[in-house]
Amino acid sequence: MSDPILATYRIRADAAEAASIARFIAYEQTVELPEALVDDPFLLEHVVGHVLAVEVADDGCFHVRIAFEASLASGQLAQLINLVYGNVSMYPGIRLQALALPPSVLEAFRGPGFGIQGLRDLTGVHGRPLLSTAVKPRGLPVARLAALAADFARGGGDIVKDDQNLVDPDFASFRARVGAIAEAVARVNAATGGRTLYFPHLSARHADLHRYAAFVREAWLRGVLLCPHVLGFDTAREIAQAHGLVHMAHPALSGAMTQAGDNGIEFGLAMGTLLRLAGADISVFVTPGGRFRFSEAQAMRLAQACTEPLGALAPAFPCPAGGMDITKIPHLCGRYGRDAVFLVGGALQAHDPYFARATTAYREAIERCIVGARPT
Amino acid sequence: MSDPILATYRIRADAAEAASIARFIAYEQTVELPEALVDDPFLLEHVVGHVLAVEVADDGCFHVRIAFEASLASGQLAQLINLVYGNVSMYPGIRLQALALPPSVLEAFRGPGFGIQGLRDLTGVHGRPLLSTAVKPRGLPVARLAALAADFARGGGDIVKDDQNLVDPDFASFRARVGAIAEAVARVNAATGGRTLYFPHLSARHADLHRYAAFVREAWLRGVLLCPHVLGFDTAREIAQAHGLVHMAHPALSGAMTQAGDNGIEFGLAMGTLLRLAGADISVFVTPGGRFRFSEAQAMRLAQACTEPLGALAPAFPCPAGGMDITKIPHLCGRYGRDAVFLVGGALQAHDPYFARATTAYREAIERCIVGARPT
Structure with a gap:
C-alpha cells in the first residue's frame, strides 16, 4: 500500500x-x-x-x-x-x-476558495485580525437588522454575518431581508470608502439552496454563512463553490460530533481539516472561557488545523466566537496572532448603546494589540 | 405561544x-x-x-x-x-x-415516500419481517458482487443493498457496477417470479447526486441506500424524494451524534423521528448484542420512534443489523414483531458456502417465528 x-x-x-x-x-x-x-x-x-x-x-x-x-x-x-x-x-x-x-x-479537493489571503484582499485588511459580528436577534424588524449591520460598517467592522437562526419562511422574505441588509451596508461603504462584507445565512430546503445562493451573488454579496454540520459537509462545499462565494462555516451541531472525549471526532480535525476540504474560508468556533467549556489546548489545535499545510489547499481563518468582551482582545491577539477573525455578538451589543461606536472601540482594541498593524 | x-x-x-x-x-x-x-x-x-x-x-x-x-x-x-x-x-x-x-x-414534511406499507406492496411480503443483506466487500470484481446479489434473490431474500463502502471512482463505474447487479437480480426475479429489490448505495460528489439517482431509476431500481448522517439529513431527503426512490438510511457516522450519554441526540430521535422527517423508509441500526454495544432499551425506543404516530407521516421500518446470526432470529422476531427488516451481512455469508441456501435458511427461520405468516 x-x-x-x-x-x-x-x-x-x-x-x-x-x-x-x-x-x-x-x-x-x-x-x-x-x-x-x-x-x-x-x-x-x-x-x-x-x-x-x-x-x-x-x-x-x-x-x-x-x-x-x-x-x-x-x-x-x-x-x-x-x-x-x-x-x-x-x-x-x-x-x-x-x-x-x-x-x-x-488533489481531489479545491479547498477554501478564498482562504486567508483572499479574504484580506476582499476586505483590504492586512496585518491584524478581522472583526466580525452577527445580525441578530431573529424577530427584529428587517429595518432594525439592517440598521445594525449598517452601524457595524460605519464603525469600521470587517464582516457582518447573519445569526444562524436568521432563517426566512420563504424565498421572497429571504430576498427582501437580505436585499435590505446588503443595501444598508453598501450605502455605508459607499459613503465611508469602507469595504465591510455582509454574509447572509444560507439555509433553505435542499432544492432551493442554489436559488438562494444565486440571489446572494445577484445582490453583489461575496459570501455566505453556512452550517456544514447540519447541511452536510459536501453540500456546504458545493453551494459555496458553485457560486464563487466565501464560505464562513458556523459550528451549529458540531458539538454533537466533537464534545464527547471518548467518542466522535477531534475538534481540529472536524472543524479545521475536514472543513477546509469542505471549502470553508472561515471556521467559527467557541472560545475557551466564553459561554461554552472548551480548553485552550483544543482551541489552539483547531486554529492550527485551519492554517497548517494541507497539500495545496489554502489556509482558512480560525474564528473564535462566543462570550468575548473587549478586555479579552489582547489575550485573543496573543493567542491567535494576526490570522484570525474575532466574532463578537452579544458583547458588542452590550458594550455601548451606539453600535457603531462599540464596533470602533473593538476595532481599535484589535489594532492596538498588533504592533505595526496597518489598515492597508 | x-x-x-x-x-x-x-x-x-x-x-x-x-x-x-x-x-x-x-x-x-x-x-x-x-x-x-x-x-x-x-x-x-x-x-x-x-x-x-x-x-x-x-x-x-x-x-x-x-x-x-x-x-x-x-x-x-x-x-x-x-x-x-x-x-x-x-x-x-x-x-x-x-x-x-x-x-x-x-405538515412541512412529506416523510417516508413508501413507508412500511409501500415496501410491503413493492416486495409482496406481508405478515413477517423482511430479510435484507449487503453486497460486499468492496474490492471484489463486479461479477462476484452481482453473483452474490443474484444468489440472495434466488434464495428468496427481500432487499439486497450495497455495502456503504461500495463507492465507485466515477459515474461510468457506478453505471457499470450497479447496472450489472441490477440485471443479475432482475434475471433471477424473472426466472423465479420473485420480487427481490436491489438498492445501490448512492454516494457521489454533491453536484453528481441527482445524476446518479436518475440512473438508478433508469435501471428500473426502486430505492437507494443513503448515509444521511454523512450527506446531511435534508440532502438525503431531497435525493430520494425527487426521484421517487425508497430511502434506506444507513447509520454511518450516527454514533458521533448518539453514543455519548451526556451529549448529542437520543437514538430514537436521531434515527427514528428525524430520519422520518428526512423521508427514510428504512432505518438501519446496530443490534444490541452484535458487534456494537447498544442497549435493548435504546433499540426498542428507536424502533418505536420509527413506527409511532407522527402527524400524517408514514411509519418506517426499523432495521436491526450487525453481527446477527440465525440463532437470534426468534429473539429478533419476538422483539421487533412483523414490522422490521433484518439486515444480515457477514453472518449470512458465514452461514453456508452456498449463499442462496443460506438466504433460504434465514428466510425460513423468519417465517417459522411468525405464526400465521403468509407470503402474500
Whole structure:
C-alpha cells in the first residue's frame, strides 16, 4: 500500500483489548466482514486497513494508527468520512484523533476558495485580525437588522454575518431581508470608502439552496454563512463553490460530533481539516472561557488545523466566537496572532448603546494589540 | 405561544445550575443574546424559548422542557435541527432527549415516500419481517458482487443493498457496477417470479447526486441506500424524494451524534423521528448484542420512534443489523414483531458456502417465528 490515508484513533480499552479493537476497525471500515471470511490476497493487501501501531497514550488510552488505501476515499468527502469513521462511530470508546491525507486524496479537493489571503484582499485588511459580528436577534424588524449591520460598517467592522437562526419562511422574505441588509451596508461603504462584507445565512430546503445562493451573488454579496454540520459537509462545499462565494462555516451541531472525549471526532480535525476540504474560508468556533467549556489546548489545535499545510489547499481563518468582551482582545491577539477573525455578538451589543461606536472601540482594541498593524 | 415545538433536554448539572442552564438554552437557541439585552415584549413572547419544566430525572440528571414557537423552524429540516440543538450541542452535558412537533411543523414534511406499507406492496411480503443483506466487500470484481446479489434473490431474500463502502471512482463505474447487479437480480426475479429489490448505495460528489439517482431509476431500481448522517439529513431527503426512490438510511457516522450519554441526540430521535422527517423508509441500526454495544432499551425506543404516530407521516421500518446470526432470529422476531427488516451481512455469508441456501435458511427461520405468516 503506497501513499495511504493514515488515521489515528484514540481508544479507551484494556491493554488486552486494544490490539483486537484495532483489527476490528481495520476490517469494519473496509470489508465489513469478520476476519475469518476474508482470505483473498488482493482484499487483504488493498482493501482491509493495515494496523501500523497500537501505542499507549498519556491518559491510559491507546492510540491506534491504521493505513487505508487512498483509492477507498473515491475522491469524495462523504466517502472519506465514511471510510475513516462511518461505522466505528457507533462503537463506544473510539475517537478519530488525527488524519494524514496523501496527495492523491488532497488533489481531489479545491479547498477554501478564498482562504486567508483572499479574504484580506476582499476586505483590504492586512496585518491584524478581522472583526466580525452577527445580525441578530431573529424577530427584529428587517429595518432594525439592517440598521445594525449598517452601524457595524460605519464603525469600521470587517464582516457582518447573519445569526444562524436568521432563517426566512420563504424565498421572497429571504430576498427582501437580505436585499435590505446588503443595501444598508453598501450605502455605508459607499459613503465611508469602507469595504465591510455582509454574509447572509444560507439555509433553505435542499432544492432551493442554489436559488438562494444565486440571489446572494445577484445582490453583489461575496459570501455566505453556512452550517456544514447540519447541511452536510459536501453540500456546504458545493453551494459555496458553485457560486464563487466565501464560505464562513458556523459550528451549529458540531458539538454533537466533537464534545464527547471518548467518542466522535477531534475538534481540529472536524472543524479545521475536514472543513477546509469542505471549502470553508472561515471556521467559527467557541472560545475557551466564553459561554461554552472548551480548553485552550483544543482551541489552539483547531486554529492550527485551519492554517497548517494541507497539500495545496489554502489556509482558512480560525474564528473564535462566543462570550468575548473587549478586555479579552489582547489575550485573543496573543493567542491567535494576526490570522484570525474575532466574532463578537452579544458583547458588542452590550458594550455601548451606539453600535457603531462599540464596533470602533473593538476595532481599535484589535489594532492596538498588533504592533505595526496597518489598515492597508 | 400556541402549538409550540416541545424539546426535552437531559442535563448533567448540579441542582443549583439546572434552572440557569435551562434559561441559557432558551436564549442561546433563539436570540443568542444575554437575557439583559432582551426586553422587547415580542421577542420575549415569540422568539425566546419558554422554559416549561426543570425536573430531576431518575439518574440524578435533570430533564428540562422548553417550548419554541413553531414558526422558528421555518418549515426546514436544517433549521429545525439548528433551532433545537445547533449551539447547545457545543455545551457539555446537554443531550437532546425528546421532541414533540406540532402539526404546523409536521405538515412541512412529506416523510417516508413508501413507508412500511409501500415496501410491503413493492416486495409482496406481508405478515413477517423482511430479510435484507449487503453486497460486499468492496474490492471484489463486479461479477462476484452481482453473483452474490443474484444468489440472495434466488434464495428468496427481500432487499439486497450495497455495502456503504461500495463507492465507485466515477459515474461510468457506478453505471457499470450497479447496472450489472441490477440485471443479475432482475434475471433471477424473472426466472423465479420473485420480487427481490436491489438498492445501490448512492454516494457521489454533491453536484453528481441527482445524476446518479436518475440512473438508478433508469435501471428500473426502486430505492437507494443513503448515509444521511454523512450527506446531511435534508440532502438525503431531497435525493430520494425527487426521484421517487425508497430511502434506506444507513447509520454511518450516527454514533458521533448518539453514543455519548451526556451529549448529542437520543437514538430514537436521531434515527427514528428525524430520519422520518428526512423521508427514510428504512432505518438501519446496530443490534444490541452484535458487534456494537447498544442497549435493548435504546433499540426498542428507536424502533418505536420509527413506527409511532407522527402527524400524517408514514411509519418506517426499523432495521436491526450487525453481527446477527440465525440463532437470534426468534429473539429478533419476538422483539421487533412483523414490522422490521433484518439486515444480515457477514453472518449470512458465514452461514453456508452456498449463499442462496443460506438466504433460504434465514428466510425460513423468519417465517417459522411468525405464526400465521403468509407470503402474500
